[in-house]
Ligand code: SF4
């Protein structure tokens with residue numbers, strides 16, 4: 484959108500994806516640390532979070548944004564980054580989300596907090612349009628995530644910037660992008676040793692060929708409005724609400740052992756998203772809506788359900 488409205492050839496956009504309220508702080512720290520470092524270089528900067536993303540939930544994908552430019556930022560009131568140069572994932576299963584690379588600039592960079600290699604991560608991407616570089620950094624082994632609600636909703640943040648996994652992740656961003664000088668990032672993070680490990684130990688893979696991004700046709704608010712009945716009778720409630728897909732919240736997936744399952748339906752009663760159905764083939768999960776809360780596993784009296792890491796599955 485802003486591409487058409489604003490000509491800002493020197494503007495860099497960084498979009499950080501994380502999971503819910505517990506990772507919100509580390510996601511915010513990445514954008515704040517990078518912009519604070521850029522401010523030391525007399526750049527124009529912005530750092531903010533996307534409150535459309537329901538950041539008070541636990542596993543929901545949430546975004547934090549940074550803009551950095553040597554010139555005044557004309558698009559400063561555009562709420563979402565529309566053309567990121569760098570996309571960061573604070574948790575590896577976010578790689579399956581088909582929105583993460585939306586609008587990525589040609590030759591853009593993807594940085595993922597994971598123990599996996601860039602090749603493995605590339606394998607999970609729904610699309611790699613415009614992607615030029617994949618970077619992986621095992622930030623969880625270099626620092627401890629800051630799990631705190633300090634700083635949420637504008638409260639004072641007592642832990643400081645870059646005390647947790649944000650420090651090595653920001654280090655990896657700088658290694659891959661050179662977006663700020665390393666010494667300036669070092670001045671603003673609370674854990675510079677972890678930041679340097681992220682910089683030195685991340686794996687950087689440049690892609691041989693950059694695939695062009697496919698145009699994505701998304702349903703707009705206007706399209707949705709046009710589908711709403713104006714008056715008179717309305718459709719019965721549907722069994723699925725495509726406006727509230729929660730399957731992309733999941734980091735672990737329930738797997739059922741049908742030999743052990745007695746079809747008692749306890750899991751069906753407890754699933755908060757009504758995504759378990761009794762079929763002729765036994766109990767089935769609707770993975771489009773299963774958010775991976777593990778209540779079914781906890782309540783199954785037969786121990787027939789096991790939560791398995793999401794990236795054990797390609798699809
Ligand atoms: S609670 Fe366990 S045993 Fe009962 S239907 Fe669900 S999976 Fe089967």
Ligand code: SF4
Pocket residue numbers: 737753754755756757758759768772773774775776777778779780
């Ligand atoms: S993990 Fe189990 S209880 Fe939770 S949403 Fe998925 S199917 Fe339902």
